[in-house]
Structure formats: C-alpha cells, structure tokens
Amino acid sequence: MIASNPFGSGVFSLFRYLVLGLLIQTAAATHHASPKPPKLSFLYTLFAECKSDLMHAGTGPHGIRAAIPIVGGNFSGPHLSGKVLNVGADWGLTDPRTKIFSADTRYNLRTDDGADIFVQTSGPQVPDGHLHLRMVFETASPRYYWLNNIVAIGVLTTGLPSTGDFNLLRIDGWHLAGDWDSTQFVNSSVPV
Numbered sequence: 001m002i003a004s005n006p007f008g009s010g011v012f013s014l015f016r017y018l019v020l021g022l023l024i025q026t027a028a029a030t031h032h033a034s035p036k037p038p039k040l041s042f043l044y045t046l047f048a049e050c051k052s053d054l055m056h057a058g059t060g061p062h063g064i065r066a067a068i069p070i071v072g073g074n075f076s077g078p079h080l081s082g083k084v085l086n087v088g089a090d091w092g093l094t095d096p097r098t099k100i101f102s103a104d105t106r107y108n109l110r111t112d113d114g115a116d117i118f119v120q121t122s123g124p125q126v127p128d129g130h131l132h133l134r135m136v137f138e139t140a141s142p143r144y145y146w147l148n149n150i151v152a153i154g155v156l157t158t159g160l161p162s163t164g165d166f167n168l169l170r171i172d173g174w175h176l177a178g179d180w181d182s183t184q185f186v187n188s189s190v191p192v
C-alpha cells in the first residue's frame, strides 16, 4: 500500500513538486522570452566633421583618452534639421584591456529655425565596426522641448569620403516610438 508507506509517498510528492516547479519555471521562462520589443521612430541622419585626435595618447586612470574636435556638419530628419556647430569634441576612451573605443561626446546643434540643442552621446565600437550610441538632448527651445524627454540611440559610421580637411562620419538616430514628439506646456502663455 503506497499511501501507507511514508518513504514512497514522500518521494512521490517530492517528484510531484519537482515536476510542478519545472512546469512553473518553463511557463515563466516562456512568458519572459516574448515581451514585445519597443518600436523606434527615426530622429535624423547627422553628418559630423571631425579633426584628428589632439591627445598624445597614453593610458590614464580611465583608459586611453582621446580629444577629437567636432567642427561642423549637418543633420536632417522629419522633425528637425540644421547645422552642427564648431563647438564640441569626442573625449572618447579606449579600454586597454579590449582595445574597444567608446565615444564620449558633447557638442551643439543649431536648427534651421535658430534653436540651440546641446547633445551628449556615448557608446562603444561594436563588432561590425560601427559605434552604438546613447544620445541625450538638452534644449530650452519650446519648439524642440520634447527632445529633453526622448530615449534615443544612434548608429555611427566612420570613414566616409570627405571633401575637406576633416574626417566625415555619419550618425543615424532613432528614439523609442511613443516618446514625446511635441510638448504641451502647463503654462499655455509660453510661446511655442
């Protein structure tokens, strides 16, 4: 009589719990494996003109620091376009342990209608040679204020053929769909 055998029923119930646990885990894993990835909205394509690295590189406390001046360029997208100003640089770092370069930039954009936008980007070189960037925007312009609240990424391509005394690179930028693309101010008397 199995029911009266404490050892047998113990093993049986242990087995039952194992199977139950496994089923729950599998269900949970299946559930976690399939969240819907967020969609992206195109922000712009930006061309940046850069000078050569100014640093006489050596390994410092954070790695091998660069100082690559960003001296011009342009950007164009469905909601904003304009010029890259000659004020900024990429103070990127190369990790001496991997030789992977990570961008660390600050620069300014001026839109065709005169708004100033401060940009900060960072992110590593990836196996295919591009860089993957996080992009953060800051502006006081009411018209472009929504840029302060987007979550944006970029794919950077280096080594484009250049017509001037600079290196040309390209950043294609997107932000998460569902982010703001306009701003409703609480104080409606602020001009947009």
Ligand SMILES: *[C@@H]1O[C@H](CO)[C@@H](O)[C@H](O)[C@H]1NC(C)=O
Binding pocket: 047, 073, 074, 075, 168
């Ligand atoms: C933006 O810069 C790229 C690269 O220099 C150039 O080919 C393109 O014509 C420029 N676009 C505008 C609108 O100036």
Ligand SMILES: *[C@@H]1O[C@H](CO)[C@@H](O)[C@H](O)[C@H]1NC(C)=O
Binding pocket: 187, 189, 190
């Ligand atoms: C709304 O904006 C106007 C114009 O800038 C300003 O004079 C006013 O004080 C603001 N009101 C509030 C409640 O912030």
